[in-house]
Amino acid sequence: xxxxxxxRVERKEDKKFLTGKGRYTADINITNQTYAVFVRxxxxxxxxxxxxxxxxxxxxxxxxxxxxxxxxxxxIGGLIAGWAIRSQDGSEMKIPANPPLAKEHANFVGEPIxxxxxxxxxxxxxxxxxxxxDYKVLKGVVNTAEAMNGETIHEGIDKNLCYDWLLGDRKxxxxxxxxxxKIIKVDLINNRLVPNAMEPRACVTDYNTxxxxxxxxxxxxxxxxSRLIMSAFGGVAPENKLRVVAPDVGGGFxxxxxxxxxxxxxxxxxxxxxxxxxxVAERTESFLTDTHARDHVTHAELAVTKxxxxxxxxxxxxxxxxxxxxxxxxxxxxxxxxPCATGVYVIPAAYTNVKAVYxxxxxxxxxxxxxxxxxxxTIERLVEKAAMELGIDKTELRMRNFPxxxxxxxxxxxxxxxxxxxxxxxxxxxxxxxxxxxxxRKKSAANGKLRxxxxxxxxxxxxxxxxxxxxxxxxxxxLWESAEVRFNPTGQISIYxxxxxxxxxxxxxxxxxxxxELGVPMENIDVIHGDTDKGTFGMGTYGSRSLTVGGIAIVxxxxxxxxxxxxxxxxxxxxxxxxxxxKNGEFVALKSNKKKTIGEIAFALYLPGSRDSDFKSQLxxxxxxxxxxxxxxxPANFSFPAGTHIxxxxxxxxxxxxxxxxxxxVDDFGRIVNPNIVEGQVHGGIAQGIGQAxxxxxxxxxxxxxVTASYMDYTMPRADNFPExxxxxxxxxxxTNPLGVKGCGEAGAIxxxxxxxxxxxxxxxxxxxxxxxxxxxxxxxxxxxxxSNYKAA
Amino acid sequence: xxxxxxxxxxKSVSKEVPDHTLLSIFLRDHLNLTGTHxxxxxxxxxxxxxxxxxxxxxxxxxxxxxxxxxxxxxIEGLAKDGKLHPMQEAFKKKHGLQCGFCTPGMVMSAxxxxxxxxxxxxxxxxxxxxGNICRCTGYQNIVEAVKEAASNM
Numbered sequence: 033x034x035x036x037x038x039x040r041v042e043r044k045e046d047k048k049f050l051t052g053k054g055r056y057t058a059d060i061n062i063t064n065q066t067y068a069v070f071v072r073x074x075x076x077x078x079x080x081x082x083x084x085x086x087x088x089x090x091x092x093x094x095x096x097x098x099x100x101x102x103x104x105x106x107x108i109g110g111l112i113a114g115w116a117i118r119s120q121d122g123s124e125m126k127i128p129a130n131p132p133l134a135k136e137h138a139n140f141v142g143e144p145i146x147x148x149x150x151x152x153x154x155x156x157x158x159x160x161x162x163x164x165x166d167y168k169v170l171k172g173v174v175n176t177a178e179a180m181n182g183e184t185i186h187e188g189i190d191k192n193l194c195y196d197w198l199l200g201d202r203k204x205x206x207x208x209x210x211x212x213x214k215i216i217k218v219d220l221i222n223n224r225l226v227p228n229a230m231e232p233r234a235c236v237t238d239y240n241t242x243x244x245x246x247x248x249x250x251x252x253x254x255x256x257x258s259r260l261i262m263s264a265f266g267g268v269a270p271e272n273k274l275r276v277v278a279p280d281v282g283g284g285f286x287x288x289x290x291x292x293x294x295x296x297x298x299x300x301x302x303x304x305x306x307x308x309x310x311x312v313a314e315r316t317e318s319f320l321t322d323t324h325a326r327d328h329v330t331h332a333e334l335a336v337t338k339x340x341x342x343x344x345x346x347x348x349x350x351x352x353x354x355x356x357x358x359x360x361x362x363x364x365x366x367x368x369x370x371p372c373a374t375g376v377y378v379i380p381a382a383y384t385n386v387k388a389v390y391x392x393x394x395x396x397x398x399x400x401x402x403x404x405x406x407x408x409x410t411i412e413r414l415v416e417k418a419a420m421e422l423g424i425d426k427t428e429l430r431m432r433n434f435p436x437x438x439x440x441x442x443x444x445x446x447x448x449x450x451x452x453x454x455x456x457x458x459x460x461x462x463x464x465x466x467x468x469x470x471x472x473r474k475k476s477a478a479n480g481k482l483r484x485x486x487x488x489x490x491x492x493x494x495x496x497x498x499x500x501x502x503x504x505x506x507x508x509x510x511l512w513e514s515a516e517v518r519f520n521p522t523g524q525i526s527i528y529x530x531x532x533x534x535x536x537x538x539x540x541x542x543x544x545x546x547x548x549e550l551g552v553p554m555e556n557i558d559v560i561h562g563d564t565d566k567g568t569f570g571m572g573t574y575g576s577r578s579l580t581v582g583g584i585a586i587v588x589x590x591x592x593x594x595x596x597x598x599x600x601x602x603x604x605x606x607x608x609x610x611x612x613x614x615k616n617g618e619f620v621a622l623k624s625n626k627k628k629t630i631g632e633i634a635f636a637l638y639l640p641g642s643r644d645s646d647f648k649s650q651l652x653x654x655x656x657x658x659x660x661x662x663x664x665x666x667p668a669n670f671s672f673p674a675g676t677h678i679x680x681x682x683x684x685x686x687x688x689x690x691x692x693x694x695x696x697x698v699d700d701f702g703r704i705v706n707p708n709i710v711e712g713q714v715h716g717g718i719a720q721g722i723g724q725a726x727x728x729x730x731x732x733x734x735x736x737x738x739v740t741a742s743y744m745d746y747t748m749p750r751a752d753n754f755p756e757x758x759x760x761x762x763x764x765x766x767x768t769n770p771l772g773v774k775g776c777g778e779a780g781a782i783x784x785x786x787x788x789x790x791x792x793x794x795x796x797x798x799x800x801x802x803x804x805x806x807x808x809x810x811x812x813x814x815x816x817x818x819x820s821n822y823k824a825a
Numbered sequence: 826x827x828x829x830x831x832x833x834x835x836k837s838v839s840k841e842v843p844d845h846t847l848l849s850i851f852l853r854d855h856l857n858l859t860g861t862h863x864x865x866x867x868x869x870x871x872x873x874x875x876x877x878x879x880x881x882x883x884x885x886x887x888x889x890x891x892x893x894x895x896x897x898x899x900i901e902g903l904a905k906d907g908k909l910h911p912m913q914e915a916f917k918k919k920h921g922l923q924c925g926f927c928t929p930g931m932v933m934s935a936x937x938x939x940x941x942x943x944x945x946x947x948x949x950x951x952x953x954x955x956g957n958i959c960r961c962t963g964y965q966n967i968v969e970a971v972k973e974a975a976s977n978m
Contacts, residue, residue, distance in 0.1 A: 046916070047917070049925030050916055050917060231862070231926040283923075535925070709920065716963045751954040
């Protein structure tokens with residue numbers, strides 16, 4: 033039987049989505065359901081003096097109105113930060129309380145103050161207008177760079193500073209800088225983004241008065257984790273009385289990791305009113321309240337010798353957390369950022385200092401790449417600028433500083449198991465016709481256009497994450513993953529995973545893996561996830577972990593199945609276990625070549641009677657019947673994909689419009705299970721990264737109003753913004769898992785922003801501009817360029 | 826209230842609905858055809874595209890009362906006798922979808938493109954689909970799928 037791993041199998045999940053049979057949370061309706069609408073703060077910072085619901089309560093169809101007072105009375109807990117980060121002085125990070133309904137202070141526009149529950153959505157909306165909140169409006173702290181000088185947002189948190197974190201050795205860095213021929217410096221803004229999964233967040237909650245169980249249908253990337261948080265920290269219900277179902281989920285990108293206010297409030301309120309409640313976000317609510325992303329202000333320096341050797345790296349960053357610290361908020365700008373900021377290079381001395389600040393803006397948390405796009409942008413802007421200032425070809429400069437050996441111990445934290453960065457760069461150069469660029473530049477110039485080329489070589493640390501490592505970094509929980517492989521008596525297989533697919537194609541990829549392991553057709557395998565009542569507790573999907581952690585748990589569970597099956601086969605074939613070989617779904621007695629299929633073994637394990645003269649069991653003495661195995665996989669290390677992306681842009685100086693002319697990506701994801709799916713992940717990631725570089729920006733005004741809160745104002749990339757991406761792969765298998773796979777979900781979004789910006793800045797003759805490189809900004813930059821510059825280029 | 830008579834996916838439907846009912850809401854809430862998705866509320870994202878009398882339209886941007894008497898086709902009405910429409914087949918073959926949320930609108934829009942232009946090139950496809958936002962695929966395999974369908978339709 034040919035291996036399915038590595039082949040372009042069509043997706044098992046497609047038919048339901050293509051025929052309108054997907055079942056997303058907003059598609060779910062429950063008899064007798066009510067509708068929730070949230071009253072939200074219109075102010076970025078205000079004291080809540082009084083909430084008057086009397087008029088709203090008398091409105092048509094209103095069932096209940098609940099505020100922060102009631103939720104506090106019922107001792108429902110707030111939202112949490114999942115990772116403990118220490119400041120460089122040893123002090124603990126400062127975390128403000130984040131109640132599900134704000135009671136005394138509102139700290140960002142959109143923060144929920146009260147919930148109105150009514151018989152219809154229209155009635156709930158109308159009544160919400162009648163809730164009268166008396167606010168004392170305060171001056172909001174909005175600007176990231178200025179946050180430490182603003183008024184104190186949360187009592188007791190001086191300078192609005194959550195932590196002042198340092199990774200690395202300042203003294204060693206200063207010594208390295210003293211030896212440098214040249215110091216390259218950049219000041220960067222990593223622009224604030226909104227993840228914008230196409231499915232808006234939603235929840236439907238249903239309390240059963242007899243069983244006292246709450247069922248929460250929700251748009252989550254990690255239903256088991258949501259249940260744990262809601263139970264352990266929210267106190268909404270004990271875990272056995274809380275079922276969380278994340279059915280089909282329309283994209284996540286990190287924005288659906290968190291348990292949100294609305295899910296806690298509706299679950300709790302459903303129990304209070306003893307009726308189901310449905311809440312679906314409007315797009316503007318999503319803009320205001322989904323976790324945002326990035327928003328760093330960075331000053332970084334690279335010390336180099338005149339022949340281009342990197343000596344030292346400094347990174348001083350202010351990271352905006354928004355109004356509160358959420359689940360991955362504190363680790364994203366620290367351990368997911370700092371270690372990766374030295375990039376794919378041997379740099380003997382480095383440090384990253386991050387000051388994480390609170391502001392009166394939507395909370396910021398993980399978004400595709402989480403910390404690693406910011407890191408890669410920092411180092412790859414520096415390297416590109418260094419090449420320009422040193423007069424060394426940008427690919428040559430990178431090549432000179434790549435590690436020559438693996439495992440590669442990078443400067444700050446990680447030991448990278450495998451890679452070949454030079455091979456990736458060479459392949460990308462060839463595929464992009466890098467050497468032919470100057471001719472293309474001349475041709476563009478002849479047409480009055482500016483052409484630029486940008487390179488981005490990256491590695492990232494994903495497959496989040498090995499428990500031992502992350503616990504030492506301050507994570508409250510180890511991030512392993514679970515799998516359960518269940519054979520039915522007649523041979524079909526159900527695989528339960530604790531990870532969750534919201535576009536990642538688990539149904540297909542995991543079936544391919546298990547089909548190879550068990551030697552059965554993948555049509556006989558169903559992958560089940562997204563329901564805490566089905567399968568074992570698991571951690572969910574984020575940080576490119578589903579395959580590298582969850583997939584390996586499946587492999588291990590399959591191998592336990594085979595091990596048990598072998599014992600039964602040995603008895604049935606009357607040989608010893610070590611005389612049995614398992615391949616292509618058959619247990620074969622080596623000497624006699626007698627066989628039993630895995631299906632026959634499964635049948636025997638459920639219905640073990642065989643008849644000679646009397647019925648007797650075919651199972652070895654003492655063996656438990658049944659063929660179900662569970663595995664928990666906790667990886668030994670992170671997963672380290674890497675590669676080089678090369679982008680070529682053309683700018684029309686008359687309009688400032690940037691056109692991505694060519695985009696080449698060469699990635700090393702180790703062994704690839706399904707090339708279609710991996711390419712799809714890369715395409716999507718690149719598109720999001722180009723979106724960050726050229727189009728997207730979450731813009732608050734000086735009072736903290738989000739002025740880009742709809743698709744009319746926030747520029748989502750469209751089909752006509754992109755060329756055809758040209759993808760290539762290199763392969764150095766991971767040594768830390770039995771499949772040799774590496775995470776592929778985030779790489780595109782990590783590598784692409786600097787590739788694009790380096791190309792834009794190259795086209796502008798080195799003139800630095802910030803992301804997004806909108807037509808206006810680029811047009812202004814073109815205006816300030818000397819005409820002779822681009823005529824000569 | 827308005828009495829609405831439509832032919833939806835080949836079946837006659839008759840319902841009394843409030844005047845302000847959008848076609849998208851009518852399909853989802855009154856007919857339980859939840860394959861048509863609502864992604865933005867400002868007629869930007871295109872997840873709600875259906876066909877009205879054979880032409881693609883964002884169903885969130887029209888009152889159902891305004892199309893009374895029309896023929897409507899939604900994503901649920903494309904496959905015939907269990908056989909997928911060539912556009913659905915092409916999306917599957919070319920991995921033109923990931924989370925699936927934008928897919929119904931994308932497929933309905935793409936079919937209308939091929940009704941308008943038989944063999945569009947990449948630029949024409951990208952320009953036509955400008956009104957459909959996808960956050961997962963980077964559009965590349967969607968373009969591939971439309972070309973594949975064009976060669977089979």
